[in-house]
Amino acid sequence: MTRLSHFLAFAALAASAPAQAAELPAEIKQAGTLRLTVNSTYAPMEYRDPATNELVGLDIDLANELAKRLGGLKIVWSETPFAELIPSLQTKRADLIISGISDRASRRETADFVDYLTTGPQFFVMAESEAKAATDLCGKKVGTIRSTSFPVEIEKWSKQNCEAAGKPAIQYVPGENSIDVRNQLKQGRIDAAVQGSETLPYAQQQEAGKYRVVGEPFAKGYQGIMFRKDDAALREVVTEKLTAMIADGSYKAILDKWGLGANAVAEPLMNAAPQ
């Protein structure tokens, strides 16, 4: 399916929604709680505030607002490594996943995504690096988090922009999480690093003047809220609330709070990421 047809299907769904307002699944309604699992190593999307040890972040704020609008559900948070997010959803440890996870075709085998934020992998280097354009990184060591989709995207970008132009390919170096990758960059283990564009303003603010982005995000994608395939009811009711939040500006206010107003979407999209 093309993106347009995805969008049309979604628009049709959204248009029919007011006629029969989506209902919260009885199980959740009865419990009065929403069980959410996050990987809290991805500031500013979700992380533990070093001062208070509270879970904070853009996703946390969005989830709290959604829960409020879903009839004042109480959120029960749990944490897990990034790679365990999908299993958490499958095993019903979590009702839905909102944890800085990119909508990817390969992940849609097991889940549906309601996309709520634009994102894209972004190269960055130490401020004093000689690299000016992204193609200066051809043949260099580039690190990223190995549990994400970024390694595959780097390889693809390198094929199209380095190897196709007769330059040596980027050498991918695995890292454990975004902090580990930045540590490898500081030590000179790698020449450049990649993380989601939505997390870079925060990292740059934490260590002012240390890093510099190179080029634009090199693949356009979306962060999505992840639902089980057979859980259309929850997906619909959350989409409805999210649409309302976009309409009344509360969505924009949360994005602005985290400095990511530029990453807003005009409306929630279903399974819309191009790859």
Place this chain on the structure above:
Amino acid sequence: MRAAQTLAESFPDLSGIPVAREPHWFRWFSAALIVLALAAIARAFAGGQIEWSYVSRFLTAKVILEGIVNTMVMAVLAMALGIVLGIVVAIMRLSPNPVLKSVAAGYTWLFRGTPLILQLLLWFNLALVFPTIGIPGLWTARAVDVMTPFLAALLGLGINQGAYTSEVMRAGMLSVDIGQYEAAQAIGMGRLRALRRIILPQAMRVVIPPLGNEFIGMVKATSLASVIQYPEVLHNAENIYYANSRVIELLIVAGLWYLLVVSILTPLQMLLERRFARGTMQFAR
């Protein structure tokens, strides 16, 4: 004598009667329960959210095989480093020299006192403290070029193991009778030669079972090196499920390999034990 005869005659001859076997009802019952429980677990695994085709496909995948080879290479090298350090430190610990004694105690204190994963992360990030290393004027290199994931894992695992092994070695040396030390001294052997010729060979017999135990622990401890990107089997299995989301399938693949390796190591340890127990075979059964 006569009384004894009478006594024997007063008993009936039972020698021809077959001995009934005890029925052992409880053994049968508990064994049946265990078999039932195992069958139920097997059934759950067969019917759970597991695609068994992925397990069989990845069990012999190249990247998994490379992973298990890397696991074994690291386990053997780190254990070798640990044993060498362990022997040296144990000898230092038992030496009359107070400097050697306290250095050995300090080493054991430091490396037993902090978690292994913390030590691995420190070795891996050492370049944040020492950007370059080398001998001034002769040779220098960027720390990150030297401290590869392989070396960081080897030093982290081996030095940590040395702290534990030194205690095993010390126990072995203390188990050798004091008379052996005295006899070696009496015939004019130096301290080190006595250790090498008399004490350590006898200590080996005692230390092999705990060392085998430690080695099996080491095989699995290498999985911690996955966080510093050493491509051992768990690291490689994770990389596969990061891409295809088949978490439980790949964990089963890695688990089967660990079990296989440990199953091979156990009889090897017994062979080794038998060899070092040649002089005292009757106690080693």
